[in-house]
Amino acid sequence: MIGVHKSHMLRYEHGQTSPTAQRIIALARGLRVTADALLRGDRKGEEPLEFANVRLYEQMRVLDQLPRSDQQTVIDLIDAVIARYEVQHVVDRRRPSTQR
Numbered sequence: 001m002i003g004v005h006k007s008h009m010l011r012y013e014h015g016q017t018s019p020t021a022q023r024i025i026a027l028a029r030g031l032r033v034t035a036d037a038l039l040r041g042d043r044k045g046e047e048p049l050e051f052a053n054v055r056l057y058e059q060m061r062v063l064d065q066l067p068r069s070d071q072q073t074v075i076d077l078i079d080a081v082i083a084r085y086e087v088q089h090v091v092d093r094r095r096p097s098t099q100r
Helices: 006-013 021-031 035-040 054-063 068-094
Strands: none
Touching: 021 035, 021 054, 054 068
């Protein structure tokens, strides 16, 4: 998940070595906690993650910083993909089970 071998993770866990800041950030993202939670065991102020797909969550945070016109383009695309999925779901439900 963070690009280190299992044996290296064990060294982190046993306090034999410490991860770099970059590895701490990667680990926090993978575990869906803040870096503070990893470093201090403090989970106060941690925002709840409602996305099962961490990459999608991270991309949404980046998109939130884009200009409104770019955000609207992405929203329109997402709406189109969801609409296509919903239509296909309805079609599949109406199709006889022998044709599925």
